[in-house]
Amino acid sequence: MIANLLVWVIARGSSHNISLKTNLKFGFSRILIIVFTIIRRLNYRVCRNFFFTDRQVIRLTLIQTPHMNKFIFTILWLVISCSAHAQKRDFSIIKAAEWMIPKNDTLDFAFDKYEGFSALILKRKIQNSKSASIAYPKDLKFRDGTIECDIASPAGPAGYIGLAFRIMDAHHYETIYFRPGGSGTIDAVQYMPEKKSEFDWWDYEDKKYQAIDTLPITGWFHVKVVVRGNTMTVYTNNKPNPVYIYKNLDAAITRGSVGFWLGNSPSGAYKNLVVSM
DSSP: OGGGOEEEEEEETTEEEEEEEEOOOHHHHHHHHHHHHHHHHTTOEEEEEEEOSSSEEEEEEEEOOTTOOTHHHHHHHHHHHHHHHHTEEEESSOOGGGEEOOOSSSEEEEEEEETTEEEEEEEESSOOTTOOEEEEETTOOBSSEEEEEEEEOTTGGGOOEEEEEEEEETTEEEEEEEOGGGTTSTTSEEEEEEOSSSOOGGGGOSGGGEEOOOOOSSSOEEEEEEEETTEEEEEETTOSSOSEEEOOOOTTOOOBEEEEEEOSSSEEEEEEEEEEO
């Protein structure tokens, strides 16, 4: 995300070397190319090398002509600032037509009030300890960034609620979920990827996949997940320190949407999903 953009400007005589390192997608590079075109029209000679990878490194050298001034740097920072706003997606208002939300013989959903707040309620009609369901926006492509939302368990201690990210399809994604019934114990927080139609939850009972946290049994709590490469850092209820850090995310699950997760419990309540990339 642009908040993590690192810029070094080193002045050596009449030359200015700028190195930009960023996680931005190809669209941002196109914007920079437009800016470089403007530079050339202002009588600058620009040497540039682009490496279009998931973690882009863009290097360029501006060689000063008699008309060099601060104008071009102003343009660059304006472009960066404008692009920063485009990298934040707010899904506080859910448009069902733009989401994949399960609804069949065993699963249902509703937009309703829960504890005084408008929320998406996911419902499971038939309990199945090996299955889970997810609801997510169709057009989101997430690899690295920050995910925030509020979740609650109307089912109380029987709740298995959380969020999923890098959702490739209904059976390939990463998930971090919470057991309010396990509040205060190692069972409160659980990491687990899904890579087929049924969860192999018994493969993720080791303590390295779990964490202790204090959770409300039925009330709302805030979740923030920061994803960088193979590392996931989890915060709850705006605590300054993470409740869980996991550094070995599944290498086979690389990019996809972000959404809400419901495990083997009657219902889950979700609201205020915001994704920054």
